[in-house]
Amino acid sequence: MNGFLNLHKPSGWTSHDCVAKVRRLLKIKKVGHGGTLDPAAVGVLPLAVGRATRLLSYLPGDKAYRATIQFGRKTSTDDLEGSVLQEAAADRLQLTQIEAVIPQFIGAIQQVPPIYSAVQVQGKRLYDLARQGATAETTEIPVRTVTVHSLDVVSWQPGTYPELTLQIACGAGTYIRSIARDLGDQVGTGATLARLVRTQSSGFRLDQSLTLEAIEAQLAEGVLSLIAPGEALQTLPSLTLAADASRRWCLGQKIVTVTTLPIQQPLRILDSTGRFLGIGELNRVEQQLVLSPRRVFATAS
Template identity: 55%
Template sequence: MQGFLNLNKPFDWTSHDCVARVRKLLRLKRVGHAGTLDPAATGVLPIAFGKATRLLQYLPGNKAYKATIRLGVRTTTDDLQGEIITSAPCPGLSLAEVKSVLPQFEGKIEQIPPSYSAIQVDGKRLYDLARRGEKVEVPVRTVEVFQIEILDWREGEYPELEIAIACGAGTYIRAIARDLGAILETGGTLAALIRTESSGFHLSDSITLADLEAQLQAGTFQPTAPDTALQYLPSVTLPATAAQKWCQGQRVPVTIDISGLVRVYDEESRFLGIGQSQAGVLIPQMVFEPVSS
Protein backbone atom coordinates (compact mmCIF):
# COMPACT_ATOMS: atom_id res chain seq x y z
CA MET A 1 0.00 0.00 0.00
CA GLN A 2 1.25 3.47 -0.85
CA GLY A 3 -0.19 6.96 -0.96
CA PHE A 4 -1.29 9.74 1.37
CA LEU A 5 -3.67 10.05 4.30
CA ASN A 6 -5.31 13.36 5.18
CA LEU A 7 -5.41 12.93 8.96
CA ASN A 8 -7.32 15.15 11.37
CA LYS A 9 -4.81 15.17 14.22
CA PRO A 10 -6.39 14.85 17.67
CA PHE A 11 -5.67 17.20 20.56
CA ASP A 12 -2.74 16.33 22.83
CA TRP A 13 -1.15 13.95 20.31
CA THR A 14 2.25 14.68 18.83
CA SER A 15 2.76 14.31 15.10
CA HIS A 16 5.10 11.42 15.92
CA ASP A 17 2.32 9.74 17.94
CA CYS A 18 0.07 9.92 14.89
CA VAL A 19 2.69 8.40 12.60
CA ALA A 20 3.25 5.56 15.07
CA ARG A 21 -0.48 4.85 15.26
CA VAL A 22 -0.92 4.90 11.48
CA ARG A 23 2.12 2.66 11.09
CA LYS A 24 0.51 0.14 13.43
CA LEU A 25 -2.92 0.33 11.81
CA LEU A 26 -1.58 -0.03 8.27
CA ARG A 27 1.09 -2.56 9.33
CA LEU A 28 3.69 -0.64 7.38
CA LYS A 29 7.17 0.50 8.35
CA ARG A 30 7.52 3.36 5.87
CA VAL A 31 5.25 6.09 7.25
CA GLY A 32 6.04 9.80 7.53
CA HIS A 33 4.30 13.16 7.85
CA ALA A 34 4.52 16.68 6.45
CA GLY A 35 4.33 19.85 8.54
CA THR A 36 4.65 19.11 12.27
CA LEU A 37 1.72 20.18 14.44
CA ASP A 38 2.08 21.02 18.13
CA PRO A 39 0.33 18.58 20.51
CA ALA A 40 -2.22 21.25 21.47
CA ALA A 41 -3.12 21.90 17.82
CA THR A 42 -5.61 19.86 15.83
CA GLY A 43 -6.43 19.58 12.15
CA VAL A 44 -4.74 18.60 8.93
CA LEU A 45 -1.64 16.43 9.22
CA PRO A 46 -0.67 14.93 5.84
CA ILE A 47 0.74 11.43 6.27
CA ALA A 48 2.53 9.44 3.57
CA PHE A 49 3.16 5.71 3.52
CA GLY A 50 5.01 3.27 1.35
CA LYS A 51 6.98 4.80 -1.51
CA ALA A 52 4.92 7.99 -1.19
CA THR A 53 7.13 8.98 1.77
CA ARG A 54 9.74 9.93 -0.86
CA LEU A 55 7.30 12.53 -2.19
CA LEU A 56 6.88 14.45 1.08
CA GLN A 57 9.65 16.87 0.14
CA TYR A 58 7.76 17.86 -3.03
CA LEU A 59 4.44 18.75 -1.39
CA PRO A 60 3.43 22.45 -1.51
CA GLY A 61 4.34 24.35 1.65
CA ASN A 62 1.34 26.66 2.02
CA LYS A 63 -0.83 26.28 5.10
CA ALA A 64 -3.97 27.77 6.65
CA TYR A 65 -5.16 27.93 10.23
CA LYS A 66 -8.01 29.02 12.45
CA ALA A 67 -6.47 30.48 15.60
CA THR A 68 -7.76 31.91 18.87
CA ILE A 69 -5.48 34.45 20.53
CA ARG A 70 -6.00 35.36 24.18
CA LEU A 71 -4.81 38.85 25.07
CA GLY A 72 -3.61 39.94 28.49
CA VAL A 73 -1.60 36.76 29.08
CA ARG A 74 2.01 35.75 28.33
CA THR A 75 3.29 32.19 28.74
CA THR A 76 6.61 30.37 28.47
CA THR A 77 5.50 28.42 25.39
CA ASP A 78 3.41 31.19 23.75
CA ASP A 79 0.32 29.00 24.15
CA LEU A 80 -1.84 27.84 27.06
CA GLN A 81 0.25 24.70 27.55
CA GLY A 82 3.04 26.72 29.16
CA GLU A 83 3.49 28.45 32.48
CA ILE A 84 2.01 31.93 32.83
CA ILE A 85 4.67 34.65 32.84
CA THR A 86 2.35 37.63 33.19
CA SER A 87 -1.41 38.00 33.49
CA ALA A 88 -3.00 41.44 33.33
CA PRO A 89 -6.70 41.96 32.49
CA CYS A 90 -7.30 44.36 29.60
CA PRO A 91 -11.11 44.79 29.37
CA GLY A 92 -10.70 48.18 27.71
CA LEU A 93 -8.95 46.80 24.67
CA SER A 94 -11.05 47.37 21.55
CA LEU A 95 -11.33 45.50 18.28
CA ALA A 96 -10.47 48.75 16.49
CA GLU A 97 -7.08 48.81 18.23
CA VAL A 98 -6.43 45.21 17.18
CA LYS A 99 -7.46 45.90 13.59
CA SER A 100 -5.06 48.83 13.42
CA VAL A 101 -1.99 46.64 14.05
CA LEU A 102 -2.93 43.36 12.36
CA PRO A 103 -1.64 44.50 8.93
CA GLN A 104 1.87 44.46 10.44
CA PHE A 105 1.63 40.66 10.38
CA GLU A 106 0.78 40.32 6.69
CA GLY A 107 3.29 39.92 3.87
CA LYS A 108 6.89 38.92 4.43
CA ILE A 109 7.67 39.41 8.10
CA GLU A 110 10.54 38.63 10.44
CA GLN A 111 9.66 36.23 13.20
CA ILE A 112 11.45 34.75 16.20
CA PRO A 113 10.19 31.17 16.68
CA PRO A 114 8.96 30.19 20.16
CA SER A 115 11.60 28.90 22.58
CA TYR A 116 9.60 25.69 22.82
CA SER A 117 9.76 24.56 19.18
CA ALA A 118 11.35 21.84 17.07
CA ILE A 119 13.84 24.19 15.41
CA GLN A 120 17.47 23.13 15.88
CA VAL A 121 20.26 25.37 17.14
CA ASP A 122 23.72 23.80 17.02
CA GLY A 123 22.10 20.43 16.39
CA LYS A 124 19.79 20.60 19.42
CA ARG A 125 16.01 21.11 19.48
CA LEU A 126 14.90 24.37 21.06
CA TYR A 127 12.31 22.63 23.24
CA ASP A 128 15.01 20.33 24.66
CA LEU A 129 17.20 23.31 25.50
CA ALA A 130 14.25 25.19 27.02
CA ARG A 131 13.28 22.23 29.21
CA ARG A 132 16.83 22.09 30.55
CA GLY A 133 16.69 25.78 31.35
CA GLU A 134 19.36 26.67 28.80
CA LYS A 135 18.93 30.09 27.22
CA VAL A 136 19.99 30.39 23.60
CA GLU A 137 19.61 33.09 20.99
CA VAL A 138 16.81 31.97 18.69
CA PRO A 139 17.58 32.96 15.10
CA VAL A 140 15.20 35.33 13.37
CA ARG A 141 13.56 33.91 10.25
CA THR A 142 11.62 35.48 7.41
CA VAL A 143 8.18 33.99 6.82
CA GLU A 144 5.23 34.99 4.67
CA VAL A 145 1.64 35.55 5.76
CA PHE A 146 -0.69 35.85 2.79
CA GLN A 147 -3.88 36.86 4.59
CA ILE A 148 -5.35 37.36 8.05
CA GLU A 149 -9.13 37.48 8.41
CA ILE A 150 -10.92 38.34 11.66
CA LEU A 151 -13.59 35.73 12.43
CA ASP A 152 -14.69 36.77 15.92
CA TRP A 153 -13.91 39.13 18.78
CA ARG A 154 -14.90 38.20 22.33
CA GLU A 155 -14.70 41.01 24.88
CA GLY A 156 -13.85 40.46 28.53
CA GLU A 157 -11.04 40.78 31.05
CA TYR A 158 -8.95 38.65 28.72
CA PRO A 159 -10.33 39.37 25.25
CA GLU A 160 -10.04 36.67 22.61
CA LEU A 161 -9.48 37.23 18.90
CA GLU A 162 -10.38 34.47 16.45
CA ILE A 163 -8.67 34.71 13.07
CA ALA A 164 -8.10 32.75 9.88
CA ILE A 165 -4.50 32.80 8.66
CA ALA A 166 -3.12 31.72 5.29
CA CYS A 167 0.66 31.51 5.32
CA GLY A 168 3.78 29.92 3.93
CA ALA A 169 5.85 27.11 5.41
CA GLY A 170 7.69 27.76 8.65
CA THR A 171 5.25 30.32 10.07
CA TYR A 172 4.61 29.98 13.80
CA ILE A 173 1.11 31.06 14.79
CA ARG A 174 2.18 31.04 18.44
CA ALA A 175 4.76 33.70 17.57
CA ILE A 176 2.07 35.84 15.91
CA ALA A 177 -0.05 35.60 19.07
CA ARG A 178 2.92 36.57 21.24
CA ASP A 179 4.01 39.45 18.99
CA LEU A 180 0.48 40.80 18.61
CA GLY A 181 0.23 41.01 22.40
CA ALA A 182 3.60 42.74 22.53
CA ILE A 183 2.58 45.42 20.02
CA LEU A 184 -0.70 46.00 21.87
CA GLU A 185 1.26 46.11 25.16
CA THR A 186 -1.16 43.64 26.72
CA GLY A 187 0.64 40.36 26.25
CA GLY A 188 -0.80 37.60 24.11
CA THR A 189 -0.79 33.84 23.82
CA LEU A 190 -2.33 31.20 21.57
CA ALA A 191 -5.47 29.72 23.12
CA ALA A 192 -6.48 27.29 20.35
CA LEU A 193 -5.29 26.28 16.90
CA ILE A 194 -6.82 24.26 14.08
CA ARG A 195 -4.93 23.70 10.85
CA THR A 196 -7.49 23.89 8.07
CA GLU A 197 -5.12 23.32 5.15
CA SER A 198 -1.66 21.88 4.68
CA SER A 199 0.31 20.85 1.60
CA GLY A 200 -2.81 20.83 -0.57
CA PHE A 201 -4.94 18.83 1.91
CA HIS A 202 -8.07 20.36 3.45
CA LEU A 203 -9.79 19.86 6.79
CA SER A 204 -13.14 19.17 5.11
CA ASP A 205 -11.66 16.05 3.48
CA SER A 206 -9.72 14.79 6.52
CA ILE A 207 -10.47 11.70 8.60
CA THR A 208 -9.77 10.87 12.23
CA LEU A 209 -7.76 7.94 13.52
CA ALA A 210 -11.05 6.32 14.54
CA ASP A 211 -12.35 6.78 10.97
CA LEU A 212 -9.19 5.19 9.60
CA GLU A 213 -9.48 2.19 11.90
CA ALA A 214 -13.16 1.70 10.99
CA GLN A 215 -12.45 1.96 7.26
CA LEU A 216 -9.61 -0.53 7.50
CA GLN A 217 -11.81 -2.99 9.37
CA ALA A 218 -14.53 -2.58 6.75
CA GLY A 219 -12.05 -2.80 3.89
CA THR A 220 -13.14 0.58 2.51
CA PHE A 221 -10.02 2.67 3.12
CA GLN A 222 -8.79 4.36 -0.05
CA PRO A 223 -5.50 6.29 0.25
CA THR A 224 -4.99 9.45 -1.75
CA ALA A 225 -3.02 8.54 -4.88
CA PRO A 226 0.64 9.66 -4.70
CA ASP A 227 0.39 12.07 -7.64
CA THR A 228 -2.94 13.57 -6.51
CA ALA A 229 -1.11 15.43 -3.76
CA LEU A 230 1.19 16.95 -6.39
CA GLN A 231 -1.42 18.42 -8.73
CA TYR A 232 0.05 21.90 -8.25
CA LEU A 233 2.98 20.81 -10.41
CA PRO A 234 2.67 20.80 -14.24
CA SER A 235 2.85 17.39 -15.91
CA VAL A 236 4.87 15.87 -18.75
CA THR A 237 4.06 12.69 -20.68
CA LEU A 238 6.97 10.74 -22.17
CA PRO A 239 6.85 8.26 -25.05
CA ALA A 240 7.82 4.67 -24.18
CA THR A 241 11.50 4.82 -25.13
CA ALA A 242 12.11 8.17 -23.42
CA ALA A 243 10.17 7.04 -20.33
CA GLN A 244 12.37 3.97 -19.98
CA LYS A 245 15.56 6.00 -20.31
CA TRP A 246 14.31 8.59 -17.83
CA CYS A 247 13.47 5.90 -15.28
CA GLN A 248 17.00 4.56 -15.66
CA GLY A 249 18.35 7.93 -14.54
CA GLN A 250 19.07 9.38 -17.96
CA ARG A 251 18.26 12.90 -19.12
CA VAL A 252 15.83 13.00 -22.02
CA PRO A 253 14.93 15.83 -24.42
CA VAL A 254 11.44 17.36 -24.12
CA THR A 255 9.61 19.95 -26.17
CA ILE A 256 7.79 21.81 -23.40
CA ASP A 257 7.91 25.44 -22.39
CA ILE A 258 8.20 24.67 -18.67
CA SER A 259 11.08 25.24 -16.27
CA GLY A 260 11.19 23.67 -12.84
CA LEU A 261 9.71 20.60 -11.20
CA VAL A 262 7.14 18.54 -13.11
CA ARG A 263 5.14 15.35 -12.65
CA VAL A 264 6.26 12.72 -15.14
CA TYR A 265 3.94 10.14 -16.77
CA ASP A 266 4.21 7.50 -19.46
CA GLU A 267 1.78 7.10 -22.36
CA GLU A 268 -0.40 4.83 -20.22
CA SER A 269 -0.87 7.68 -17.71
CA ARG A 270 1.24 5.93 -15.12
CA PHE A 271 2.93 8.27 -12.66
CA LEU A 272 6.70 7.79 -12.98
CA GLY A 273 8.06 10.39 -10.60
CA ILE A 274 9.36 13.95 -10.34
CA GLY A 275 11.62 15.56 -12.93
CA GLN A 276 13.38 18.88 -13.37
CA SER A 277 12.70 20.55 -16.71
CA GLN A 278 15.31 22.99 -17.94
CA ALA A 279 16.56 24.11 -21.35
CA GLY A 280 14.64 21.42 -23.24
CA VAL A 281 15.91 18.56 -21.08
CA LEU A 282 14.07 16.53 -18.42
CA ILE A 283 16.32 15.52 -15.53
CA PRO A 284 15.24 12.76 -13.11
CA GLN A 285 14.81 13.99 -9.54
CA MET A 286 12.90 11.08 -8.01
CA VAL A 287 11.87 7.96 -9.92
CA PHE A 288 8.71 6.70 -8.27
CA GLU A 289 7.69 3.89 -10.61
CA PRO A 290 10.37 2.52 -12.94
CA VAL A 291 9.35 1.34 -16.41
CA SER A 292 10.07 -2.31 -17.19
CA SER A 293 12.30 -2.97 -20.19
Protein backbone atom coordinates in the same frame (compact mmCIF):
# COMPACT_ATOMS: atom_id res chain seq x y z
CA MET B 1 0.54 0.35 -0.20
CA ASN B 2 1.84 3.72 -1.45
CA GLY B 3 0.15 7.10 -1.23
CA PHE B 4 -1.04 9.81 1.14
CA LEU B 5 -3.52 10.10 3.99
CA ASN B 6 -5.21 13.33 5.06
CA LEU B 7 -5.29 12.79 8.82
CA HIS B 8 -7.36 14.86 11.25
CA LYS B 9 -4.88 14.98 14.14
CA PRO B 10 -6.54 14.81 17.57
CA SER B 11 -5.66 17.04 20.51
CA GLY B 12 -3.02 15.68 22.89
CA TRP B 13 -1.22 13.65 20.24
CA THR B 14 2.19 14.55 18.84
CA SER B 15 2.71 14.23 15.11
CA HIS B 16 5.05 11.31 15.84
CA ASP B 17 2.30 9.63 17.92
CA CYS B 18 0.05 9.78 14.86
CA VAL B 19 2.73 8.30 12.60
CA ALA B 20 3.33 5.46 15.06
CA LYS B 21 -0.40 4.73 15.29
CA VAL B 22 -0.84 4.62 11.51
CA ARG B 23 2.23 2.37 11.17
CA ARG B 24 0.54 -0.10 13.51
CA LEU B 25 -2.82 0.16 11.77
CA LEU B 26 -1.42 -0.30 8.27
CA LYS B 27 1.28 -2.76 9.40
CA ILE B 28 3.88 -0.83 7.43
CA LYS B 29 7.07 0.88 8.65
CA LYS B 30 7.36 3.55 5.98
CA VAL B 31 5.03 6.29 7.21
CA GLY B 32 6.03 9.94 7.50
CA HIS B 33 4.29 13.27 8.08
CA GLY B 34 4.43 16.62 6.36
CA GLY B 35 4.49 19.64 8.68
CA THR B 36 4.55 19.09 12.45
CA LEU B 37 1.53 20.11 14.52
CA ASP B 38 1.90 20.92 18.23
CA PRO B 39 0.28 18.35 20.55
CA ALA B 40 -2.52 20.73 21.61
CA ALA B 41 -3.37 21.63 18.01
CA VAL B 42 -5.83 19.69 15.88
CA GLY B 43 -6.52 19.47 12.17
CA VAL B 44 -4.83 18.48 8.94
CA LEU B 45 -1.68 16.37 9.21
CA PRO B 46 -0.59 14.99 5.81
CA LEU B 47 0.83 11.48 6.06
CA ALA B 48 2.83 9.66 3.40
CA VAL B 49 2.77 5.88 3.20
CA GLY B 50 5.29 3.53 1.58
CA ARG B 51 7.33 4.94 -1.28
CA ALA B 52 5.29 8.16 -1.12
CA THR B 53 7.46 9.17 1.86
CA ARG B 54 10.12 10.09 -0.73
CA LEU B 55 7.72 12.67 -2.17
CA LEU B 56 6.89 14.62 1.00
CA SER B 57 9.30 17.44 0.20
CA TYR B 58 7.50 18.10 -3.10
CA LEU B 59 4.09 18.82 -1.54
CA PRO B 60 3.04 22.49 -1.63
CA GLY B 61 4.15 24.37 1.48
CA ASP B 62 1.22 26.72 2.05
CA LYS B 63 -0.96 26.18 5.13
CA ALA B 64 -4.11 27.66 6.68
CA TYR B 65 -5.19 27.86 10.32
CA ARG B 66 -8.05 28.97 12.53
CA ALA B 67 -6.34 30.40 15.60
CA THR B 68 -7.82 31.72 18.84
CA ILE B 69 -5.58 34.19 20.66
CA GLN B 70 -6.07 35.15 24.31
CA PHE B 71 -4.96 38.62 25.38
CA GLY B 72 -3.73 39.61 28.85
CA ARG B 73 -1.46 36.59 29.35
CA LYS B 74 2.07 35.71 28.25
CA THR B 75 3.36 32.16 28.69
CA SER B 76 6.66 30.32 28.45
CA THR B 77 5.53 28.35 25.39
CA ASP B 78 3.45 31.11 23.72
CA ASP B 79 0.36 28.93 24.18
CA LEU B 80 -1.77 27.82 27.13
CA GLU B 81 0.34 24.67 27.59
CA GLY B 82 3.12 26.70 29.24
CA SER B 83 3.52 28.45 32.57
CA VAL B 84 2.17 31.99 32.88
CA LEU B 85 4.94 34.61 32.77
CA GLN B 86 2.75 37.72 32.81
CA GLU B 87 -0.92 38.21 33.59
CA ALA B 88 -3.05 41.35 33.70
CA ALA B 89 -6.68 42.02 32.85
CA ALA B 90 -7.12 43.26 29.28
CA ASP B 91 -10.83 44.05 29.45
CA ARG B 92 -10.28 47.55 28.03
CA LEU B 93 -8.75 46.20 24.83
CA GLN B 94 -10.89 46.90 21.77
CA LEU B 95 -11.02 44.98 18.52
CA THR B 96 -10.28 48.18 16.60
CA GLN B 97 -6.90 48.44 18.37
CA ILE B 98 -5.97 44.96 17.13
CA GLU B 99 -7.28 45.57 13.61
CA ALA B 100 -5.03 48.64 13.39
CA VAL B 101 -1.86 46.53 13.80
CA ILE B 102 -2.91 43.42 11.87
CA PRO B 103 -1.51 44.75 8.53
CA GLN B 104 1.98 44.59 10.10
CA PHE B 105 1.63 40.80 10.16
CA ILE B 106 0.76 40.33 6.48
CA GLY B 107 3.31 39.71 3.73
CA ALA B 108 6.96 38.79 4.22
CA ILE B 109 7.57 39.38 7.92
CA GLN B 110 10.39 38.83 10.39
CA GLN B 111 9.53 36.27 13.05
CA VAL B 112 11.28 34.83 16.11
CA PRO B 113 10.24 31.19 16.68
CA PRO B 114 9.02 30.17 20.16
CA ILE B 115 11.64 28.83 22.57
CA TYR B 116 9.64 25.60 22.60
CA SER B 117 10.10 24.71 18.92
CA ALA B 118 12.08 22.34 16.73
CA VAL B 119 14.32 25.11 15.34
CA GLN B 120 18.01 24.27 15.76
CA VAL B 121 20.47 26.62 17.46
CA GLN B 122 24.13 25.53 17.56
CA GLY B 123 23.14 21.99 16.69
CA LYS B 124 20.45 21.63 19.37
CA ARG B 125 16.66 21.83 19.17
CA LEU B 126 15.25 24.86 20.96
CA TYR B 127 12.81 22.72 22.94
CA ASP B 128 15.75 20.68 24.27
CA LEU B 129 17.48 23.88 25.39
CA ALA B 130 14.23 25.09 26.98
CA ARG B 131 13.91 21.85 28.98
CA GLN B 132 17.43 22.47 30.25
CA GLY B 133 16.38 25.87 31.59
CA ALA B 134 16.95 28.19 28.61
CA THR B 135 14.44 30.99 28.07
CA ALA B 136 13.62 33.30 25.17
CA GLU B 137 15.47 36.07 27.02
CA THR B 138 18.67 34.05 27.57
CA THR B 139 18.81 32.36 24.17
CA GLU B 140 19.81 33.95 20.87
CA ILE B 141 16.98 32.66 18.68
CA PRO B 142 17.54 33.36 14.97
CA VAL B 143 15.05 35.67 13.30
CA ARG B 144 13.42 34.11 10.24
CA THR B 145 11.54 35.56 7.30
CA VAL B 146 8.14 33.95 6.80
CA THR B 147 5.18 34.76 4.58
CA VAL B 148 1.64 35.42 5.76
CA HIS B 149 -0.79 35.64 2.84
CA SER B 150 -3.88 36.74 4.76
CA LEU B 151 -5.06 37.26 8.31
CA ASP B 152 -8.84 37.68 8.72
CA VAL B 153 -10.91 38.29 11.84
CA VAL B 154 -13.47 35.53 12.46
CA SER B 155 -14.78 36.52 15.89
CA TRP B 156 -14.05 38.70 18.93
CA GLN B 157 -14.98 37.72 22.49
CA PRO B 158 -14.59 40.61 25.01
CA GLY B 159 -13.82 39.90 28.66
CA THR B 160 -11.14 40.01 31.33
CA TYR B 161 -8.92 38.01 29.02
CA PRO B 162 -10.52 38.68 25.62
CA GLU B 163 -10.15 36.22 22.76
CA LEU B 164 -9.72 36.86 19.06
CA THR B 165 -10.22 34.14 16.46
CA LEU B 166 -8.38 34.58 13.16
CA GLN B 167 -8.26 32.71 9.88
CA ILE B 168 -4.63 32.68 8.75
CA ALA B 169 -3.15 31.63 5.41
CA CYS B 170 0.63 31.40 5.41
CA GLY B 171 3.73 29.80 3.96
CA ALA B 172 5.77 26.95 5.38
CA GLY B 173 7.73 27.63 8.56
CA THR B 174 5.32 30.19 10.02
CA TYR B 175 4.72 29.84 13.76
CA ILE B 176 1.18 30.82 14.74
CA ARG B 177 2.28 30.95 18.40
CA SER B 178 4.75 33.67 17.43
CA ILE B 179 2.01 35.65 15.68
CA ALA B 180 -0.11 35.43 18.85
CA ARG B 181 2.79 36.54 21.07
CA ASP B 182 3.84 39.40 18.80
CA LEU B 183 0.26 40.62 18.29
CA GLY B 184 -0.11 40.87 22.08
CA ASP B 185 3.15 42.81 22.30
CA GLN B 186 1.97 45.24 19.62
CA VAL B 187 -1.22 46.14 21.50
CA GLY B 188 0.56 46.23 24.86
CA THR B 189 -1.37 43.52 26.73
CA GLY B 190 0.61 40.41 25.95
CA ALA B 191 -1.10 37.42 24.36
CA THR B 192 -0.82 33.68 23.92
CA LEU B 193 -2.31 31.08 21.60
CA ALA B 194 -5.41 29.50 23.16
CA ARG B 195 -6.57 27.11 20.42
CA LEU B 196 -5.33 26.10 16.97
CA VAL B 197 -6.96 24.20 14.12
CA ARG B 198 -5.04 23.59 10.90
CA THR B 199 -7.66 23.84 8.18
CA GLN B 200 -5.36 23.22 5.21
CA SER B 201 -1.86 21.87 4.65
CA SER B 202 0.08 20.86 1.54
CA GLY B 203 -3.09 20.87 -0.55
CA PHE B 204 -5.11 18.74 1.93
CA ARG B 205 -8.28 20.24 3.47
CA LEU B 206 -9.87 19.75 6.88
CA ASP B 207 -13.31 18.91 5.48
CA GLN B 208 -11.78 15.94 3.63
CA SER B 209 -9.63 14.66 6.50
CA LEU B 210 -10.02 11.33 8.30
CA THR B 211 -9.81 10.74 12.04
CA LEU B 212 -7.76 7.83 13.36
CA GLU B 213 -11.04 6.12 14.23
CA ALA B 214 -12.31 6.55 10.66
CA ILE B 215 -9.08 5.11 9.24
CA GLU B 216 -9.34 2.12 11.57
CA ALA B 217 -12.99 1.57 10.63
CA GLN B 218 -12.33 1.82 6.88
CA LEU B 219 -9.45 -0.64 7.23
CA ALA B 220 -11.71 -3.11 9.01
CA GLU B 221 -14.28 -2.77 6.21
CA GLY B 222 -11.60 -3.06 3.52
CA VAL B 223 -12.51 0.30 1.95
CA LEU B 224 -9.57 2.52 2.95
CA SER B 225 -8.18 4.27 -0.12
CA LEU B 226 -4.93 6.25 -0.13
CA ILE B 227 -4.62 9.49 -2.08
CA ALA B 228 -2.56 8.78 -5.20
CA PRO B 229 0.79 10.61 -5.38
CA GLY B 230 -0.02 12.07 -8.78
CA GLU B 231 -3.18 13.61 -7.33
CA ALA B 232 -1.45 14.97 -4.22
CA LEU B 233 1.22 16.67 -6.36
CA GLN B 234 -1.12 18.30 -8.87
CA THR B 235 0.19 21.79 -8.10
CA LEU B 236 3.46 20.87 -9.84
CA PRO B 237 3.74 21.44 -13.61
CA SER B 238 3.49 18.17 -15.52
CA LEU B 239 5.45 16.78 -18.46
CA THR B 240 4.13 13.80 -20.44
CA LEU B 241 6.56 11.34 -22.01
CA ALA B 242 6.00 8.93 -24.88
CA ALA B 243 6.19 5.19 -24.19
CA ASP B 244 9.87 4.64 -24.98
CA ALA B 245 10.98 7.79 -23.16
CA SER B 246 8.84 6.78 -20.14
CA ARG B 247 10.53 3.39 -19.96
CA ARG B 248 14.03 4.87 -20.20
CA TRP B 249 13.26 7.60 -17.67
CA CYS B 250 11.97 5.02 -15.16
CA LEU B 251 15.28 3.20 -15.55
CA GLY B 252 17.05 6.36 -14.38
CA GLN B 253 18.13 7.60 -17.82
CA LYS B 254 18.18 11.26 -18.82
CA ILE B 255 15.89 12.32 -21.66
CA VAL B 256 16.55 15.07 -24.20
CA THR B 257 13.27 16.90 -24.79
CA VAL B 258 11.67 20.07 -26.17
CA THR B 259 9.31 22.01 -23.89
CA THR B 260 8.53 25.48 -22.58
CA LEU B 261 8.33 24.29 -18.98
CA PRO B 262 10.64 25.98 -16.43
CA ILE B 263 14.12 24.58 -15.82
CA GLN B 264 15.64 23.63 -12.44
CA GLN B 265 12.20 23.16 -10.86
CA PRO B 266 10.42 19.94 -9.84
CA LEU B 267 8.06 18.57 -12.49
CA ARG B 268 5.42 15.86 -12.28
CA ILE B 269 6.35 13.27 -14.91
CA LEU B 270 3.53 11.28 -16.56
CA ASP B 271 3.36 8.65 -19.27
CA SER B 272 1.02 8.83 -22.26
CA THR B 273 -1.81 7.22 -20.24
CA GLY B 274 -1.52 9.80 -17.44
CA ARG B 275 0.24 7.41 -15.04
CA PHE B 276 2.43 9.19 -12.51
CA LEU B 277 6.08 8.20 -13.01
CA GLY B 278 7.83 10.44 -10.50
CA ILE B 279 9.53 13.82 -10.12
CA GLY B 280 11.93 15.16 -12.72
CA GLU B 281 13.89 18.32 -13.40
CA LEU B 282 14.88 20.07 -16.60
CA ASN B 283 18.35 21.48 -17.15
CA ARG B 284 19.99 23.06 -20.16
CA VAL B 285 23.06 21.11 -21.31
CA GLU B 286 24.95 22.32 -24.40
CA GLN B 287 21.88 24.07 -25.89
CA GLN B 288 19.64 21.07 -25.22
CA LEU B 289 16.95 20.56 -22.60
CA VAL B 290 17.68 17.44 -20.58
CA LEU B 291 15.11 15.86 -18.26
CA SER B 292 16.73 14.14 -15.26
CA PRO B 293 14.99 11.87 -12.75
CA ARG B 294 14.83 13.19 -9.19
CA ARG B 295 12.39 10.69 -7.67
CA VAL B 296 11.38 7.68 -9.79
CA PHE B 297 8.12 6.33 -8.40
CA ALA B 298 6.86 3.95 -11.09
CA THR B 299 8.60 0.87 -12.41
CA ALA B 300 9.62 0.56 -16.05
CA SER B 301 7.14 -1.32 -18.23
